Amino acid sequence: MSLLSIGIAVFAQPADSERVNQHRVSSTRSPAPEPGAENVPLRRLAISKADWVKTQRPSVLKAWTGILGKLEPNAQDMHWFDKVPRMREIERTEMPHYTRIHVELALEKDFWQPSLLLLPKGFKGKRPAVIAWTSTSPDWKKPEEWWGAWLAERGFVVLTGWSHIKNYRGDTSFRNAVSEKVYERFGRWAGLSRMVWDVRQQAKFLSSRGDVDAKRIGFIGMSLSAKTAIYVAAFAPEVFATVAVDPHIALNGATNYYAPWYMDWTRPFDDIQTPEKTVLSLLNTDKQRPGLEHDHHELLALAAPRPFLIIGGAGDREDNGGDSDDRQSWGYVNRAAEIYKFLGVPERLKFELTRDGHKATGPNIDPAWQGWFLRWLRP
Numbered sequence: 185m186s187l188l189s190i191g192i193a194v195f196a197q198p199a200d201s202e203r204v205n206q207h208r209v210s211s212t213r214s215p216a217p218e219p220g221a222e223n224v225p226l227r228r229l230a231i232s233k234a235d236w237v238k239t240q241r242p243s244v245l246k247a248w249t250g251i252l253g254k255l256e257p258n259a260q261d262m263h264w265f266d267k268v269p270r271m272r273e274i275e276r277t278e279m280p281h282y283t284r285i286h287v288e289l290a291l292e293k294d295f296w297q298p299s300l301l302l303l304p305k306g307f308k309g310k311r312p313a314v315i316a317w318t319s320t321s322p323d324w325k326k327p328e329e330w331w332g333a334w335l336a337e338r339g340f341v342v343l344t345g346w347s348h349i350k351n352y353r354g355d356t357s358f359r360n361a362v363s364e365k366v367y368e369r370f371g372r373w374a375g376l377s378r379m380v381w382d383v384r385q386q387a388k389f390l391s392s393r394g395d396v397d398a399k400r401i402g403f404i405g406m407s408l409s410a411k412t413a414i415y416v417a418a419f420a421p422e423v424f425a426t427v428a429v430d431p432h433i434a435l436n437g438a439t440n441y442y443a444p445w446y447m448d449w450t451r452p453f454d455d456i457q458t459p460e461k462t463v464l465s466l467l468n469t470d471k472q473r474p475g476l477e478h479d480h481h482e483l484l485a486l487a488a489p490r491p492f493l494i495i496g497g498a499g500d501r502e503d504n505g506g507d508s509d510d511r512q513s514w515g516y517v518n519r520a521a522e523i524y525k526f527l528g529v530p531e532r533l534k535f536e537l538t539r540d541g542h543k544a545t546g547p548n549i550d551p552a553w554q555g556w557f558l559r560w561l562r563p
Contacts, residue, residue, distance in 0.1 A: 203514040206475040207434030221475035233526040253372035268392045282336035302342040312400035312561035313341040313390045317409035330544040349445040358445035375445045379412045387422035400561045406544040417487035425491040425560040433513045484520030491532040493556040499537035
């Protein structure tokens with residue numbers, strides 16, 4: 185006996201290419217549970233190329249600048265930063281196909297961040313480069329194992345690293361109010377936006393080297409740093425090609441973009457004129473409509489026309505309920521893909537949905553990111 189014959193309706197899900205709805209909010213800690221959001225389509229971003237370029241893109245950029253507090257330091261705060269970050273070398277090791285150099289970069293005048301600089305052997309001239317950040321648990325050396333060695337062996341300069349929310353001034357991290365330490369010095373500046381600024385500084389450091397082609401710099405991150413990658417693609421013009429490995433694209437789904445160290449959704453603004461405002465109030469402007477009015481499909485669109493690959497880990501799931509991207513993530517990609525098509529570069533936005541899980545590497549993850557960087561960054 186079929187389900188239909190006993191009065192139970194079965195609704196087929198739309199094809200992935202037709203999905204435009206929001207993700208169900210399954211995070212029990214979200215400050216905006218938004219029941220029914222998954223039944224509401226994400227709003228179309230533009231109706232034409234001219235509409236996007238002249239009207240909608242500037243509007244989206246202005247909105248997100250307000251949401252994040254700032255995209256870069258205010259003029260009066262630039263004294264904390266060098267024009268090009270200073271580097272100090274700690275240790276050098278010769279590997280079979282590249283040289284590994286443990287360095288520290290001054291991402292603020294008094295904040296040195298550890299990294300590995302991998303320099304390929306046997307290649308002449310300016311090389312493409314990739315900035316590779318680690319996820320929450322491992323340290324700044326792990327990206328060498330995940331992606332860096334493979335890239336360096338093929339002629340890429342690689343700079344590994346990690347976010348300031350893992351290692352900031354005075355041994356501060358996301359575990360002991362790193363966001364407050366940033367606010368004390370710079371005012372309201374969302375953690376994800378500060379991460380973009382650090383990536384931009386690392387890109388400037390790489391560009392200053394004689395062996396790096398400044399027009400062929402990429403970024404790759406997983407989990408925590410895949411979230412960073414979404415914002416890097418949108419707001420870091422120094423980075424040409426980006427890969428996000430399992431970021432969970434939906435801003436309000438099953439992951440924790442609301443956390444203080446990422447976006448700090450519920451902290452009241454310090455501005456005496458608008459103390460009632462919060463990041464959440466700027467994201468969710470229509471209380472009568474389920475779902476957020478500003479979401480990550482807007483950032484995917486801001487990345488256009490630069491190449492952006494998102495790799496998901498829960499391709500066999502409809503609602504994974506965890507940090508992995510699942511089939512519901514397609515709605516965000518499809519809305520942003522409309523902008524890439526308007527600009528004549530539909531091939532530069534890709535969503536590779538695997539079943540490899542929430543991991544940095546895997547049998548389907550590896551060919552995806554490797555092919556992407558070879559396609560867009562090598563000569």
